[in-house]
Amino acid sequence: MSDVAIIGIGIHPFGRTEGMTGLQQGVHAAREALSDAEMEWSNIQFAFGGSSAAGNADAMVNDLGLTGIPFMNVSNGCATGGSSLLSAYTTIKSGQFDIGMAVGFDKHPRGAFNADPEASGLEKWYGETGLMLTTQFFGMKIQRYMHDYGITSDSLAIVAEKAFENASLNPNAWRRDPVSKDTILNAMMVSDPLTKYMFCSPAEGAVALILCRADIAHKYTSKPLFLKGAAFRSRPLGSFEVFSPSLEIERGPSPTVGASEATFEMAGMNRSDIDLAQLQDTESGAEIMHMAENGFCKDGEQEKLLHDGDTKLNGKLPVNTDGGCIANGEPVGASGLRQVYENCVQLRGAAGKRQVQGNPKTAYTHVYGAPGISACTIVTT
Amino acid sequence: MSNQKPIAENLFTWPSEKPKLLGSKDSETGRYFFPAKRSNTHEQVELSTKGTLWTWTVQRFMPKTPYIGTDNPEDFEPYPVGYIELPGQIMVESRLTGVKAGDLKIGMEMELSIEPFVKNKDGEELMMFSFKPSKDL
Numbered sequence: 001m002s003d004v005a006i007i008g009i010g011i012h013p014f015g016r017t018e019g020m021t022g023l024q025q026g027v028h029a030a031r032e033a034l035s036d037a038e039m040e041w042s043n044i045q046f047a048f049g050g051s052s053a054a055g056n057a058d059a060m061v062n063d064l065g066l067t068g069i070p071f072m073n074v075s076n077g078c079a080t081g082g083s084s085l086l087s088a089y090t091t092i093k094s095g096q097f098d099i100g101m102a103v104g105f106d107k108h109p110r111g112a113f114n115a116d117p118e119a120s121g122l123e124k125w126y127g128e129t130g131l132m133l134t135t136q137f138f139g140m141k142i143q144r145y146m147h148d149y150g151i152t153s154d155s156l157a158i159v160a161e162k163a164f165e166n167a168s169l170n171p172n173a174w175r176r177d178p179v180s181k182d183t184i185l186n187a188m189m190v191s192d193p194l195t196k197y198m199f200c201s202p203a204e205g206a207v208a209l210i211l212c213r214a215d216i217a218h219k220y221t222s223k224p225l226f227l228k229g230a231a232f233r234s235r236p237l238g239s240f241e242v243f244s245p246s247l248e249i250e251r252g253p254s255p256t257v258g259a260s261e262a263t264f265e266m267a268g269m270n271r272s273d274i275d276l277a278q279l280q281d282t283e284s285g286a287e288i289m290h291m292a293e294n295g296f297c298k299d300g301e302q303e304k305l306l307h308d309g310d311t312k313l314n315g316k317l318p319v320n321t322d323g324g325c326i327a328n329g330e331p332v333g334a335s336g337l338r339q340v341y342e343n344c345v346q347l348r349g350a351a352g353k354r355q356v357q358g359n360p361k362t363a364y365t366h367v368y369g370a371p372g373i374s375a376c377t378i379v380t381t
Numbered sequence: 382m383s384n385q386k387p388i389a390e391n392l393f394t395w396p397s398e399k400p401k402l403l404g405s406k407d408s409e410t411g412r413y414f415f416p417a418k419r420s421n422t423h424e425q426v427e428l429s430t431k432g433t434l435w436t437w438t439v440q441r442f443m444p445k446t447p448y449i450g451t452d453n454p455e456d457f458e459p460y461p462v463g464y465i466e467l468p469g470q471i472m473v474e475s476r477l478t479g480v481k482a483g484d485l486k487i488g489m490e491m492e493l494s495i496e497p498f499v500k501n502k503d504g505e506e507l508m509m510f511s512f513k514p515s516k517d518l
Contacts, residue, residue: 111445114445114446114447115447116447117447123389123416124389125388125389125392125509127446127447127448128388128447128448128449129388129448129450129476129498129509130440130448130450130460130462130476131474131476132444132447133440133444136438136462139438139439140436140437140438140462140463140464141436143436143437143438143487144435144436144487147436147487188441189439189441190441190442191439191440191441192437192438192439192441192482193438244474245416245473246404246413246414246415246416246471246473246474247435247464247471247472247474248471248472249466249468249469249471
């Protein structure tokens with residue numbers, strides 16, 4: 001079985017783009033990826049893609065070309081992008097096709113997501129009484145975590161400050177103005193203990209990646225990258241997830257723990273092998289908890305790591321080097337692929353002012369979302 | 382009291398002198414569920430009315446649909462929510478009443494309280510469960 005290489009990457013800048021549909025942003029990203037790989041759409045043998053609120057990805061063939069390829073729509077909540085990538089990986093790995101595309105895009109209205117209880121298998125009263133909000137879940141999860149492991153609000157602010165700092169060096173990011181720690185801490189509280197600058201917002205954007213059999217990658221690029229591990233998990237018993245009218249008293253691991261373990265096992269690598277990481281930061285607390293859930297530190301160690309600057313661009317393990325969800329927003333279908341895109345840019349040494357120094361060779365991504373799903377990847381040079 | 386009714390059936394005993402949340406227990410695994418699950422192996426159980434606050438936050442902006450509390454931002458009052466650990470049973474997510482955000486503490490003792498939530502278009506008061514501190518603050 002062949003390894004799988006990433007040979008083309010494309011992005012439509014994140015944020016708000018008036019006058020352009022999500023699907024059009026997806027087409028933009030797909031064309032950019034094709035041009036990056038110096039190939040035509042007719043070279044693509046299959047595609048997986050999706051959005052959560054901006055239409056069916058396969059409609060992109062109207063713009064890209066009617067080549068008759070299998071183009072599969074993926075709908076998997078916040079792991080839509082990750083699931084597309086994993087599906088593309090498996091398709092190549094199985095030997096069915098040699099070259100394919102994973103694409104994700106989205107365009108959400110302003111403000112928090114609307115939630116439909118019945119679509120999530122819940123009763124109507126849960127939404128009607130104002131309990132079904134993702135923001136509440138994030139506030140409550142980090143509130144308990146801070147209580148258990150001595151994490152301070154100061155650390156929450158450090159994470160957000162870092163996101164805007166990194167984004168100020170990223171031309172594709174949405175919120176590119178630095179925001180000071182004091183401003184972040186003193187901003188309007190959204191869901192205690194999280195202020196408005198600590199949360200990401202639903203937004204717009206698109207990413208496309210072209211993958212192929214590793215043994216033919218050099219035909220298309222002088223610098224292929226390799227997808228060494230990719231895994232997806234849903235929630236196990238005892239995890240603490242969004243949209244839970246009740247929880248088990250006996251606490252268990254999150255889906256992230258399982259997805260991360262499986263990804264490292266598949267890649268045959270350890271946490272210490274990783275040079276930089278993109279971790280789901282729906283809000284600052286999530287990034288902190290995900291540092292531990294992904295195995296990069298123990299619960300509670302984040303307090304010191306953050307105050308020592310270990311996750312900044314010049315730190316021991318740079319995290320969310322492109323500004324993460326906090327500064328890029330979260331177009332659900334594109335978000336997981338943005339993380340992989342950023343890792344590819346960093347591993348190519350093409351990240352400009354936000355380039356992680358020391359010639360990074362390995363990079364990790366982790367996406368997490370409703371209703372308790374997680375997908376991780378490891379990309380190497 | 383005839384113009385009051387529960388916001389949903391099978392959520393809590395009502396009308397009742399001492400209302401209780403209705404959950405279910407799986408006879409095969411011994412696990413508790415809330416709201417109650419309908420299944421051959423589940424029996425309906427009344428949940429404990431007392432527990433401790435496991436975590437909390439405050440809903441500070443007015444939720445969008447399907448929220449029915451109000452649709453007028455001027456009428457909206459932020460409300461605390463949390464999970465209440467009912468010992469030996471389950472943790473239940475609930476609105477918290479009778480307490481200010483600044484007084485909420487993980488571990489504090491809480492008890493069930495059934496309170497009017499909103500009036501429906503027929504003028505009936507929809508009753509919703511919440512938890513309030515067991516002791517005066």
